[in-house]
Amino acid sequence: MTGVSIADKTPGSHGESPLSGDGASTGRLGDRLFGGAAIGAGAVVVGLVTLIGVFLLSQAIPSLMKNEANFLTSTEWSVGGDHPRFGILRLLWVTVLSSLLALTIAVPIGIAVALFITNYAPKWLSKPAASTVDLLAAVPSIIFGLWGLRVFGPRTEGIQNFLREKAGWFPLFKETTVGSFTTIFLAGLVLAIMILPIITALSREVFAQTPTTHKEGALALGATKWEMIRTAVLPFGKPGVISAAMLGLGRALGETVAVMILISSLAQGTDFSFSFFDGGETFASKIALGAGEFDTPQKTGAYIAAGLVLFILTFIVNAIARIVIERRKAFTE
Amino acid sequence: MAKRIDVSDLDIFYGSFKAVEGVSMSIEPRAVTAFIGPSGCGKSTVLRTLNRMHEVIPGGRVEGKVLLDGQDLYAKDVDPVGVRRTVGMVFQRPNPFPTMTIRDNVAAGLKLNGVKNKARLDEVVEKSLKGANLWNEVKDRLDKPGAGLSGGQQQRLCIARAIAVEPQVLLMDEPCSALDPISTLAIEDLINELKERYTIVIVTHNMQQAARVSDQTAFFNLKATGQPGKLVELDSTSKIFNNPTEKATEDYISGRFG
Ligand SMILES: Nc1ncnc2c1ncn2[C@@H]1O[C@H](COP(=O)(O)OP(=O)(O)OP(=O)(O)O)[C@@H](O)[C@H]1O
Ligand SMILES: [Mg+2]
Numbered sequence: 001m002t003g004v005s006i007a008d009k010t011p012g013s014h015g016e017s018p019l020s021g022d023g024a025s026t027g028r029l030g031d032r033l034f035g036g037a038a039i040g041a042g043a044v045v046v047g048l049v050t051l052i053g054v055f056l057l058s059q060a061i062p063s064l065m066k067n068e069a070n071f072l073t074s075t076e077w078s079v080g081g082d083h084p085r086f087g088i089l090r091l092l093w094v095t096v097l098s099s100l101l102a103l104t105i106a107v108p109i110g111i112a113v114a115l116f117i118t119n120y121a122p123k124w125l126s127k128p129a130a131s132t133v134d135l136l137a138a139v140p141s142i143i144f145g146l147w148g149l150r151v152f153g154p155r156t157e158g159i160q161n162f163l164r165e166k167a168g169w170f171p172l173f174k175e176t177t178v179g180s181f182t183t184i185f186l187a188g189l190v191l192a193i194m195i196l197p198i199i200t201a202l203s204r205e206v207f208a209q210t211p212t213t214h215k216e217g218a219l220a221l222g223a224t225k226w227e228m229i230r231t232a233v234l235p236f237g238k239p240g241v242i243s244a245a246m247l248g249l250g251r252a253l254g255e256t257v258a259v260m261i262l263i264s265s266l267a268q269g270t271d272f273s274f275s276f277f278d279g280g281e282t283f284a285s286k287i288a289l290g291a292g293e294f295d296t297p298q299k300t301g302a303y304i305a306a307g308l309v310l311f312i313l314t315f316i317v318n319a320i321a322r323i324v325i326e327r328r329k330a331f332t333e
Numbered sequence: 334m335a336k337r338i339d340v341s342d343l344d345i346f347y348g349s350f351k352a353v354e355g356v357s358m359s360i361e362p363r364a365v366t367a368f369i370g371p372s373g374c375g376k377s378t379v380l381r382t383l384n385r386m387h388e389v390i391p392g393g394r395v396e397g398k399v400l401l402d403g404q405d406l407y408a409k410d411v412d413p414v415g416v417r418r419t420v421g422m423v424f425q426r427p428n429p430f431p432t433m434t435i436r437d438n439v440a441a442g443l444k445l446n447g448v449k450n451k452a453r454l455d456e457v458v459e460k461s462l463k464g465a466n467l468w469n470e471v472k473d474r475l476d477k478p479g480a481g482l483s484g485g486q487q488q489r490l491c492i493a494r495a496i497a498v499e500p501q502v503l504l505m506d507e508p509c510s511a512l513d514p515i516s517t518l519a520i521e522d523l524i525n526e527l528k529e530r531y532t533i534v535i536v537t538h539n540m541q542q543a544a545r546v547s548d549q550t551a552f553f554n555l556k557a558t559g560q561p562g563k564l565v566e567l568d569s570t571s572k573i574f575n576n577p578t579e580k581a582t583e584d585y586i587s588g589r590f591g
Contacts, residue, residue, distance in 0.1 A: 211428075214430060218430070
């Protein structure tokens with residue numbers, strides 16, 4: 001038992017009293033030590049997050065107090081001078097619209113690819129197919145941005161123009177001041193490709209874990225393969241797919257470089273539109289583009305305030321995902 | 334509607350491994366046939382060939398014939414999905430669909446068959462649950478998850494699910510092995526009732542159970558591990574247990590095995 005002496009000293013040497021464990025702790029040294037370490041690590045994380053939060057708020061609040069426009073509903077963004085006017089409406093819209101478009105495209109494709117790999121592909125094909133998708137995740141986002149701008153973007157011009165012409169009466173597809181293909185629409189498409197790997201990989205994992213007994217239960221009832229997938233695989237994988245989608249959404253909401261390259265900036269004072277074919281910035285790309293302006297606390301504070309909204313947005317997305325998953329738990333245990 | 338099964342010269346493979354060799358037997362309709370034998374002799378394997386579930390396993394392959402009322406299940410133009418709708422199966426571990434309610438579990442097979450009429454579904458759910466002796470226990474909580482039932486109840490739920498589609502044959506692979514004696518008795522009673530309408534094949538390790546519920550018993554054996562399992566004999570249960578033809582059967586029954 002050499003571990004005893006080492007372990008005995010460790011808490012003492014840091015001047016901490018050994019923490020008492022939870023109800024499951026046996027009170028043995030290992031339990032006490034590990035329990036203490038876990039609580040300590042947890043406390044450090046919570047403390048850090050609180051500190052960061054307090055810091056960000058303390059930076060943002062003074063700028064928000066000086067703001068002469070409504071922070072939530074304004075589409076202006078001039079953060080310098082004695083009369084700053086800035087609001088996040090446009091950032092919020094561009095962020096949410098591009099990310100939701102990405103999600104709507106990537107989730108069905110991700111599920112389909114994951115099902116193909118786990119249930120349809122012959123053995124020799126499933127491994128390489130899975131690796132290829134994983135490889136997509138390793139591509140840096142700047143590459144996606146450049147590829148979207150140079151290669152992929154021009155090819156979407158046809159469909160973009162088609163939608164503008166045929167569905168232009170609908171606010172989402174309205175003609176805007178941006179005439180080219182560098183629109184929210186393009187960003188959404190490229191984001192879809194960027195989040196596809198993570199959605200596919202996680203879905204694949206949960207689908208592959210579907211218990212054989214469930215699958216055989218369905219097959220023995222006379223289910224076809226697709227029916228078996230619907231009765232056994234998809235319900236089992238649903239919580240996993242939801243968390244995969246939320247992770248993907250989180251990534252899309254926060255993506256910076258690719259979006260920055262892909263969406264045209266708008267001139268100050270351009271009217272707000274709901275259209276996919278507008279330009280603009282997302283929270284993340286706005287902050288990145290504004291890095292040159294971080295020279296006074298007031299300007300920096302405005303960007304930090306925008307960043308906080310992005311944080312809250314991501315937090316809400318995750319919370320919703322949690323609730324959805326918890327709700328389903330009663331049926332999965 | 335119960336049908337007889339005739340198996341002839343059946344060899345069963347897992348990839349290149351021949352798990353069972355040369356099985357020929359007749360399974361009577363409206364009767365219970367028990368499969369007994371030592372672990373690994375291929376009882377489950379043979380059972381799963383009777384509704385073409387064996388081929389679900391990668392590499393699973395069959396040579397020989399299985400006739401259901403004279404129709405070869407393994408003929409080229411036979412759809413395994415159709416076979417499984419005719420020959421239902423209950424597994425060793427209760428496997429209700431965990432995301433479905435009790436009602437939906439029972440109705441799952443019907444829904445696969447395209448039945449949408451709510452009244453008809455409710456009627457079949459009630460009838461099947463009554464048939465599986467589960468109705469009284471769950472009638473007030475049909476919309477609760479099936480996974481929330483006890484093991485014995487779950488197994489009866491699986492039986493209800495299997496009989497809801499009115500199969501002609503019901504295969505059961507050690508349906509009581511995960512259950513307590515009282516649930517076991519409940520299921521044995523149920524088997525006794527069901528055999529009036531279905532052809533039932535049950536795999537069991539429990540000799541008393543085989544003796545209690547079955548009309549015929551098939552004894553499977555294997556010479557050594559790695560060798561294919563074989564059917565030693567199939568006869569009326571009283572003959573197998575009191576006066577078997579083969580010495581191996583007698584040794585196994587009397588516990589002088591191995
Ligand atoms: N999925 C599989 N892949 C490969 N071999 C298998 C598979 N399932 C079973 N086998 C082999 O087939 C043989 C028969 O197995 P089977 O499960 O039919 O035995 P059993 O009589 O049902 O045994 P038990 O009483 O333990 O359930 C065994 O040698 C087993 O190792
Ligand atoms: Mg078995």
